Amino acid sequence: MIQEFNSARNVYLDLDNQKIVRQLIHTHAPVAVAAATPQLAAANYLGQYAGLFGVSTAQLANLSLEPSPTIEDAPVEYRFLQQKNQFDSTTVAFYQTDLGLPVWQAGISVQMRVNPFRVLTSQSTLHPNLEVTKPTADAVKRAEAITEEELAQLLGLDNSPAASFVPDTKALRIEKKTLVIYQYESANRVVANAPPREQAAAGKANEFVSTLPTLPLPEVSDKITEGDHYVCVKIDFELPVSPIGALHWVAIVDVQTLSVLYLRALVDCVNGLVFEDDPITTNGGPLPTAGSAALNAVRVSDTLPGLIAPSGGTQSLTGNNVILEDVEAPTVAPPTESGATAFNFDARSDNFAAVNAYYHCDKFFRLLDGMGFTQSGYFGHTTFPTPVDHRGSIGTANGVEVNAHCMGNTSGEGILRTTFALADTSNTTDPIGIACDYRVVLHELSGHGTLWNHVNSPNFGFSHSAGDSIAAILNDPGTKATDRFETFPWVYASVNRRHDRTPAAGWGWEGQIALNPFDMFLDDGGYNNEQILSTSHFRIYRSIGGDSTDLPTQQFAARVVTYLILRAIATLTPATNAADAAAWVTALTTADAGDWVSENLTGGAYSKVIRWAFEKQGLYQPSGTATPNNNVGSPPAVDVYVDDGRGGEYTYQPNFWSNQSIWNRLAPDGGTAFQTPVTNQPNYAYVTLKNRGSQTATNVTVKAYHANPAAGLSYPNDWVPMITSQLSAANVPPNSSGEITVGPFEWIPTNVGHECLFMVVSATGDSSNVDNINAGDSIPEWRLVPNDNNVGQRNVFPITGSGTSGLTKQFNSLTFNLKNPMLVSSVVEVRPQLPAFLVDRGWKIEFLNAGGASFRLQPGESQDMIIRLVPGADFTPADVNSASDQTIHLYGYAGGILVGGMSYVIDPNLKVTTGGGGQSGACNAIGTELLKCIDVSKEKITKIRVRKVNVDLDFEAEDCGCSE
Known part of the structure; x- marks a missing residue:
């Protein structure tokens, strides 16, 4: 995938390997659109930008129409x-259509923020140079009238059963028929299952679904040509x-020849005692x-x-x-109990697995409810409660x-059911189920369960799913695993996937694996690409707090990245499923651009x-x-x-306020x-x-701010x-080959001690x-500054190191304010760190x-700290x-x-x-006189600070000795 910047349109373009534009990215400069509804806003936007996708104005004439259920005399639109x-x-x-029919998994989507409408991104999965031969009316009529018996023949069910899956032909039931246009690709006709020896030769990691069901299809007609549309x-x-039992399937059949061009099964892989996550994550062991x-020792009652x-x-x-x-x-009924009895079972039992499956x-x-995703909105085609076995x-008769x-359910529009087998096959007399591993549950439900509802498939177009990513990220904070990069540490002997893969070792987005999903x-099965994806996602998590040593910061980062992945999935559609990693990045950045409304968290x-990850x-x-x-x-x-x-990159950096590229001078002399x-x-x-970047930065501007030391x-x-709030800058050379100095920005500090300095730079395209x-x-600064290299902050103040008295005198004269930037009442704390000497x-x-x-402080509340060295x-x-x-650090x-x-x-x-604050003797005299004026005992005062016309008096105790 190639990314280019179109400076004339101020938009980034992602192009595939055939140089076809697949994404337009406006997140740096959203496109404002005046319209009454989202559909009209999308139509307005496409009228301006669809040409970059190679779409003509004429092809946008019927955006308000839905695809036709029958063939029409209509062009590509x-x-x-x-x-x-x-x-x-x-x-x-919008679907791409021809003859009024939708092209299978092809179209255009537009993402926007509302009130007012601002377009953030758009994606295209259109088929260029689309040409379709109109079939005869008789052929269409015959195809639409296919019966269950005829379908069984077309599927080859009268042949020998495929692999270890035995179909029940008599139970075949047609649920729905729809006319579509499909581009034939022989490699995608059926799911490919590598033989075990070939898997071993490829060094492939084990996965949860080793063999996917398929059927013994007859060969396609010799009239079918690779790459043509039908x-x-x-x-x-x-x-x-x-x-397995009952399965829903999709078959795409050419109406002229009745050849099956595509076939998929819609599958992929009171209190009670439970494993809270899995024993490795919570306790470091034991293994299954x-x-x-x-194992019983690590159960918890919940x-x-x-x-x-x-x-x-x-x-x-x-x-x-x-x-x-x-x-x-096998037949293993879930347990029941009397109304007041807890579901408490030994870890090595089917009943314990059942309780964990529920839990x-x-x-x-x-988790999704708590993030603000509603069942009706996110799982609109899934019936609740959803069945779990x-x-x-999955691949054996006895489990x-x-x-x-x-x-997936009918048409793959939602979850049909979720099934779990074992975590260990060495002792089946006392079995332990894989449902006891929350990471595995997350792989299935956050990976496939979400995708069924949005793209009608268990997979992305380029990777198995994001289930490994969410499993790894949500279970990393506080993990007791000795190797945090094992995605499924409890069952790693069977499922040895990782999320620390490197491009140098062949796990890059332009390597052999990624280019051949x-x-x-x-x-x-897409599992190796899933490891590349989970590594990329885990890098985001690590950057925004996952590499912190503080558990709450890790937990916040994990929750945010999970939310972004889930929200990004919700932007996808069956026609615009992410076909490659660049399309998925666009979905993630679009998700980030919106506010997390239920959490009142500003987006962007x-x-x-x-992108950096x-x-x-x-x-x-x-x-x-x-x-x-x-x-x-x-x-x-x-x-x-x-x-x-960090050289403009985004590895985790807890101290984000020590930017040495910002400095102060006492005169506008250009000194460094x-x-x-x-x-x-x-x-x-x-x-x-x-x-x-690789291009010279132009139209560069810098805005300058300051704030109280806090x-x-x-x-x-x-x-x-x-006072000098903004300055234009010279063009900035590419490839970090040089630096540009901007200034002076005039300002007047009002606090003794260094105030916080902020610089914000922008340029065309950034x-x-x-x-x-x-x-x-x-x-808040802790979410803004370290995650945007356009922003720099300096809260670094030099203090004298000439000796003991000088250091204590100067440090004890400084001011520091602690504020609660959270949206809830929070315990705030200052943790000091002195240098070793x-x-x-x-x-x-x-x-x-x-x-x-x-x-404790309420949201937005602050308190001055009285600090003594x-x-x-x-x-x-x-x-x-x-x-x-x-350096002495004060961490808030x-x-x-x-x-x-x-x-x-x-x-x-x-x-x-x-620091320009006046002579100490004069200040003491003024302070003494002031205390006399307000009738306060001098002995009760620990510190006096004069800020313009404000006077703050800090008392040793709540009883200040003041007269009423």
Whole structure:
């Protein structure tokens, strides 16, 4: 996939290997459209931009019409497929049609934010140069009248059964017939299952569905030509096969020859004691081969939520979301209990597996509920409670296998049921089920269960699913696994997939595996591409907090990335399923652009991280690069940045406020050394810019802000524009080959001690994330700054290291404010970190304000901290010079998440300064007189700070001794 920037239209274009435009990306500059409805907005937008897809104006004439159920005398055009609303965004999709009929899995979709309409992205899966021969009326009539008996013959059911799956021909039932246009590809006619020896030769990881059911189709007619389009009848039918049982299928049959061109089975893979996740994730073991005594020790007693009230005094595992049913062989009925009895069983038992199947499947649906996805909106074609069989069969007759699958209903529009086999086959007398592993449940339901409802398939067009990704990400925070990159650590002996694959080892988006999705030798079942995808997703998670050492930050990052994946899936349609990784990145960035309305979380924070994560996995290589290759990808064509030490990239960096590319001067002299700001007089800020992109950055502008020294700030609420609020900059050369200095930005600090400095750069083709924040919205610095290289922040203040008295005097005069940027009441905390040379000498930090270092604040509330540096043994400037770490850090947390901080660099050459705040003796005299005026005892005051005309008095205790 190649990405180009069209500067004339200010849009990024993703082109496939045939140089066909597949995505238009406007997230850096959304396209405003005036219209009354989303459909009209999409039509307006396509009128402006469809030409970039190669679509003519004439082909847009009937966007409001739906595809015809019969053949019409109509040219190639686009007709309405569906409108999908999710939070504050809408997807409008159109089928590509010819003769009035929809082209199978081909069309255009437009994603936009609403109120007002702003188009973010659009995708095309159209077939270029589409030509279809109109069949005879008699042929169409005959195809539409196919009976069950005739279909059985066309499917070859009178031949020998295929592989180990035995069809029940007498039970075949046609459910639906639809005329479509289908492009014949022999490689996609049936699902390819590699023989075991070929799997081993390819070094392929084991997977949950080792063999997918198919049928012994007769050869196609010699009148069928590879790559040609044909008018076909799509037949949805039900056909049970042993050992699975009832299955829904899709067959696409050419109306002229009655050849089957495509065939797929719609399958892929009270309290109770449960495994909360899996024993490796929660406890580091034991493995599923262990006995009940060891496995029982890691069970926990938890509520089984949503269970329907007992009937006749009997409680079954039936709830609002899930119903346990024995559908597939072997016959193992789910347990029941009397109404007041807990579902407590030994770990190595089918009953324990049943309780876990209920608990884990229900937990997934409740996860989506908690994120704001409704069942009716997200799983509109799935009937609830959805059936789950805790002990079934996938590839064997007796279910003795390490496996699971999720099956689609009629037409593959939703979940039919989910089935689990075993986690260990070494002891089937005392079996342990794979439903005990929440990661496996997530693979099935978040991977296939979601896709059935949106693309009518269990798979992406380029990868098995995103189920491995969600399983890995949700279970990483706090994991006890010794290797966090094993996707399924509990059953890794059977399912050895990973999410740390590298392009250099052949796992890049332009390597052999990725370029041959679902190839039976390179990517059987799409599972190897799923490992490339899960590695890319896991990189996003790691970047935005997954690599933090703080559990709440990890949990937040995991929840956000899971939400983005789920929301991105909801933007897909049967006609615009993601055909490649670039299309999926577009879906993810579109999902990110919208606000997470149910969480009141401003969108648009992570799009640059998303693209970077896939770039590092080999996507977006320069035009003309030979493929396949094992290279990493390239940055966007224009990618200006304020270097924070990461070279414009997005590896996790907890301290995001120490950007050395921003500095202050006391005069507009262009000097490059940082000077301590002086209050109440003009100061001058500067910034240097670079550009990772391959094109020169033009129309570059920089906006400058400052804020009180604090942690937990938000844009724009707490950022104050400098007096010189914006400057234009020179063009920035490409490939980080040079840097541009911009300044001076005049500003007047009002706080003794260093205020926070912010710089925001934008250029044609690369806007900052703040440029697209809606009026009235805000975003906290901890979500904005580290995830957008266009934004730089410096909260670094040099303090004297000339000796003990100078350091304590200057540090104790500084101010620091802690704010709660969260949307809920949170416990906030300052965690100080002294350099080792001070710790070794017994130095420490104390907090004299009410609550000390930790207390609770309401949303948006803040509190000034009274911080004292308590000296230990003396030190000399030479001690500072020889120390490896010379910085005092104050880390601010809210709800356990790092939300900002201040850093104070101890400089042995810096003399003590008042920072322009006046003479200390005069201040003391003024303060004493002021206390007399308001009749407050001087002995009760610990600190006086004069801020313009405001006076803050901090007392040692709540009893200030003030007279009434």
